[in-house]
Amino acid sequence: MEVDCLVEVFTKLGLDDLTLTIPLVCKSWNAAVRHPLCWRKLDFRQLDLLPWSSFSKSFAFYYFLPHFSFTYFLKFALRQSCKSVTELSFPLKSTSLEDVVLATKSVALPRLSSAEEVQISELVCKWRDVEQLKMESKPSNFPNLARNISLHCRNFRGLVVSGEITKVDALAIVCYLPMLKELDLSNSNLPKTELLTIIKGCKQLKKLNVNGCIGFEGDDKEILETASCIKEFNNEACKLYYEDAYQSGEWDSDFCLQGYVV
Numbered sequence: 001m002e003v004d005c006l007v008e009v010f011t012k013l014g015l016d017d018l019t020l021t022i023p024l025v026c027k028s029w030n031a032a033v034r035h036p037l038c039w040r041k042l043d044f045r046q047l048d049l050l051p052w053s054s055f056s057k058s059f060a061f062y063y064f065l066p067h068f069s070f071t072y073f074l075k076f077a078l079r080q081s082c083k084s085v086t087e088l089s090f091p092l093k094s095t096s097l098e099d100v101v102l103a104t105k106s107v108a109l110p111r112l113s114s115a116e117e118v119q120i121s122e123l124v125c126k127w128r129d130v131e132q133l134k135m136e137s138k139p140s141n142f143p144n145l146a147r148n149i150s151l152h153c154r155n156f157r158g159l160v161v162s163g164e165i166t167k168v169d170a171l172a173i174v175c176y177l178p179m180l181k182e183l184d185l186s187n188s189n190l191p192k193t194e195l196l197t198i199i200k201g202c203k204q205l206k207k208l209n210v211n212g213c214i215g216f217e218g219d220d221k222e223i224l225e226t227a228s229c230i231k232e233f234n235n236e237a238c239k240l241y242y243e244d245a246y247q248s249g250e251w252d253s254d255f256c257l258q259g260y261v262v
Contacts, residue, residue, distance in 0.1 A: 006032035013038075014046050015077065020058050039081035043089045044074070045108075074099055092136065103127050106158070108134035117141055124148040131155050132182070138163030143172035150176040158182035163189070170194035174201030184209040186234075192216035192223065199226050207232040214239055 010022060010033050022033040032038075047055055049070055056068035065072065070091065078085060089108035090100065097119055100109065107130060112120060117139035124130075124145065130153045138161045139145055149156050159173075159180060165188050173180070180202050190213040199208070208227065211234050216223060218238035227233045 003028070003032050003035075007035045007037050010035075010038045011040070015042065015044065016047055016055055018080075019073075019076075020055070020062060034080065036080065036082040036084040039077055040084050041087040042074075042077050042081070042085055043087070044070075044091045045089050047091075049073075049091055071096070071099055074102060078102060078104075089134075097123065101126055103130055105129055106132040106134075108160075109136065111136045112139065114140065121145040121148055125152045128152055128154070132158035132160075134160040134184075135162075137161070138165070138169065138188075142169050143176075146172040146176040156180075158184075160184040162187050165190045165194050167194055167197075170197040170201075173198055178202055179204055181205065182207040185213065186210060187212040189213070190215045192220065195223060196226055199223075199230070203229075205230050207234075209234040210238060211236045212238065214242060216240060 006029065010018065013022070018033055018038055023030045047053075049056060049068070051068050059073065060066070060068045063072075063076075085104040087106040087108075088102075088104045090110045092110050097116060100107075100120070101123060103123075103126075107127075109120070112135075118141060120139065121141050121144050125148065130149075133149070133156070142161070156177065157180060159177065159182070162185065165185060173183070174197060178201055181204060183198070183202065183205060184207075185198075186209050188210070190210060192215060195210065195213075195216060199205070208230050213235075216238060217240050218235045223235070224233075227235075
């Protein structure tokens with residue numbers, strides 16, 4: 001099979017196959033899998049990277065390592081890509097900030113501690129090529145992070161984040177990231193007023209995902225009319241309040257949920 005055809009097939013494979021299966025088949029496959037195009041999308045979340053896992057042991061054995069090191073694995077994959085990586089998803093756990101510094105154009109961050117959230121905001125100054133950022137949860141210092149992104153990531157266009165979206169957070173998105181093309185706030189606590197602020201302030205949005213959000217009804221006419229200019233607006237399973245909490249009836253008349261007094 002021609003090398004170009006092999007490369008096209010190998011781009012569909014995971015990192016386990018690229019590192020431990022394909023190189024062992026034959027010389028032609030080994031040569032083809034070294035092509036940078038095979039390493040453009042690095043998703044480390046699909047692997048069991050615990051030191052005692054079968055993959056980790058096999059990787060350390062094949063590459064003559066005394067023990068498995070994610071940092072070595074990450075740098076190995078980045079070298080194979082020859083700086084052509086377009087998507088990089090870090091493992092949810094066991095990722096050091098030294099590794100996160102190596103972020104590429106599209107990066108999915110691991111779960112961060114409170115101390116790491118502060119440092120991530122400062123690391124943004126080294127991410128000049130980052131265009132899209134995916135976060136497991138909204139950091140407590142989100143406004144500061146958004147400000148630093150606006151200062152250092154000139155081509156930033158996409159953000160994925162979930163959590164309690166406050167008025168301050170919505171204003172930070174509008175003030176610092178008004179040029180966003182894609183925004184995913186799915187499964188967030190997102191009041192209607194904050195959603196409208198974002199829609200009105202980010203006029204270049206092409207895709208907005210608020211599926212599963214709490215704080216507004218999905219069929220709200222004002223929201224649908226305001227978002228009509230967005231090419232792809234996903235608003236499925238949105239609710240004004242948590243149904244389970246509402247149905248339990250375990251609060252008094254002064255109970256306040258998501259800014260709404262029952």
